[in-house]
Amino acid sequence: MSVSEAAAFVVRNVRLFDGEQIIDRADVVVEGERITGVTPHSGTPHHDAERYGVERYDADRYEVVDGTGATLLPGLIDSHTHPTGNALALAILFGVTTEMDLFTVPERLGNQRAVAAERNDVADIRSASTGATVLGGHPSMLIGLSFREQFPVIDGPEDAAQFVRDRVAEGADFIKLLIDDGTAMGHPSPTLSEETARVVVAEAHAHGLLAVAHATSVRNALAAVRAGVDGLVHVFMDQPPGEDVIHTIREAGVFVIPTLVTMGSMAGELTGQAVADDGRARPYIPDDWHQNLCSCWQLGSPSSLENAKLATRALHRAGVTIVAGTDAADVGVLGTAHGVSLHQELALLVDCGLTPTEALTAATSSAATSFGLLDRGRVTPGRQADLLMVHGDPTTDITASLSIRAVWRRGQRLHRAPASRPSATPSG
């Protein structure tokens, strides 16, 4: 499929979640790669005609997609992944139209950017390239043998400027830091000092890039926030959250991507089994990913899924922006698979007190805003037509997010076929 094949169409009579708000019934017009109009039906309460633009359209000009009984949403954004191989093709089967790659090396990133720019049957990608960590520091123990060579690391503050320049030269869209002394896993691990982290963050900001941090303990999360990061890409889970850490994160305006599916798997308490064997999902999951999804770690750590959920609940209640992400990866991150895991994450966020609408916001508009992707994440005129349509109403029952009826990327409808096994790679 190529970009030029995108057509003009209207999704009629559909319930709309536009990334922030719900309209009970609307028509949504797409021309080429863009959403060009959102027309709430008469009698449907809506208060902001300017927000939606086109109020009338010439129906004859458009192919009609019947949205009766369905809900239309922005394509989902998974804000913490590590795509390789067929990952982006797998993700879009589940309505994930953008993935944030939060650690890679050029040999693993491969041509995924070029493929995603060219084709609409894979999710789009933004990447941190290689994250800033010390020699032997996280995630070396997870990925060491899978890379041909040692990836770039930094020793101290004096290395930060060059490290960030090198990532910028590789095309990094944001900078990732790893601040993990092993507390949450119960194994001491060398890590960036707070001072080094502060300089990396300053260098990232000097290049106009966000800086986001891996931290899984309260102590490491506090160090990251003091170092000035914009986001935390896991929730901490080594202990129940105290008021001080919640307060500090809220005051700093830092967003948090809990990645509960992976935190639960790391704590040995959760797998993706339920979602893996859901009849709506199973046919689309290649066997190798199904196996990864149904596995979890047995690290014997002090961490727990309960701590992670308590922290997520407290952060949300305090008004911290929650962004949805999974940490889906084929290297070491057991319990995940691209695309489908985000639906499990949404349900876990609802378990933590987010309403279904708030959980969907975390995977759409909040993700787009947090990462500065202002061309997507909302169904409003002018935005890219990355869309997901599901049967039923996920704004009241989050599990409906997996009842997928259609997916579009840049206005082009995905031919959503069950996985061939082994599945096709997105390299063609």
Ligand SMILES: [Zn+2]
């Ligand atoms: Zn990760």
